[in-house]
Amino acid sequence: xxxxxKEFTFEAAHMLSEHEGECKNLHGHSxxxxxxxxxxxxxxxxxxxxxxxNIVKETIIDKIDHSFIYFNNSKDDVEHKIAEVLKGxxxxxxxxxxxxxxxxxxxxxxxxxxxxxxxxxxxxVSIILYETQKSFAKVVG
Numbered sequence: 001x002x003x004x005x006k007e008f009t010f011e012a013a014h015m016l017s018e019h020e021g022e023c024k025n026l027h028g029h030s031x032x033x034x035x036x037x038x039x040x041x042x043x044x045x046x047x048x049x050x051x052x053x054n055i056v057k058e059t060i061i062d063k064i065d066h067s068f069i070y071f072n073n074s075k076d077d078v079e080h081k082i083a084e085v086l087k088g089x090x091x092x093x094x095x096x097x098x099x100x101x102x103x104x105x106x107x108x109x110x111x112x113x114x115x116x117x118x119x120x121x122x123x124x125v126s127i128i129l130y131e132t133q134k135s136f137a138k139v140v141g
Contacts, residue, residue, distance in 0.1 A: 001038055001125075002038065002041060002046055003036050003038040003046065003125045004036070004037060004038075004046045004047060004049065004052065005034055005036040005037075006034070006049055006052050006053060006056065007032060007033070008032070008033040008035070008053075008056055008057070008060075008061050009030065009031065009032050010033070010061050010064055010065035011028060011029070011030055011031070012028060012064055012065065012066070012067050012094065013026060013028040013029075013069065014026075014028075014029075014068070014071075014100040015078075015082075016100070017071070017074050017075065018075060026082065029131050029132065031129060031130060031131060032128075032129070032130035032136075033109065033127070033128070033129050033130075034126075034129075034130075035052065035056055035109075035113060035124065036124070036125040036126045036127075036128075037052065037113075037117055037122045037124055038122065038125050039117075039121045039122035039123065040121055046122070047120060047122055051120070055113070055117065055120075056113065059112050059116050060109055063094055064094045067093060067094040068086050068091070068092070068093050068094070069094045069100040069105075070083040070093050070094065070095045070096070071096055071097075071098065071099055071100055072096065072097055073097055073098075074099075083095075096108065101137075102129050102137040105129055105137070106127050106128070106129040106137040106138065106139045107127075107139050109129065110141065113127070114141070124141050125140070125141055126138060126139060126140045
């Protein structure tokens with residue numbers, strides 16, 4: 001099997017309101033996303049890196065970069081109020097229906113990209129999402 005990988009970065013804020021530690025507070029990360037895909041080799045390539053870049057940017061990066069990742073089912077009224085204020089001010093929100101942990105986000109990105117790459121005859125091999133320089137979640141297909 002031959003696969004290709006591409007790295008992306010984005011900045012985003014979130015809060016894990018039901019968490020016992022410091023992450024219950026509003027905070028941000030410089031995320032690194034590594035997407036690995038495989039498929040039949042055509043014209044010497046699995047996929048043109050530019051095409052992979054465009055797909056990932058359009059479906060994920062452009063929507064989440066410099067946003068507040070908002071868990072719409074949070075039990076924390078503060079999280080809802082923050083999202084409401086930001087939305088009302090025309091600021092960028094990335095709304096999700098899961099706790100925005102690295103693990104859940106990696107799985108969400110895996111599903112989004114698998115759906116979008118299958119039309120090119122590709123499959124996601126893995127998604128790695130670094131939340132910090134030394135901590136990451138990995139989904140393997």
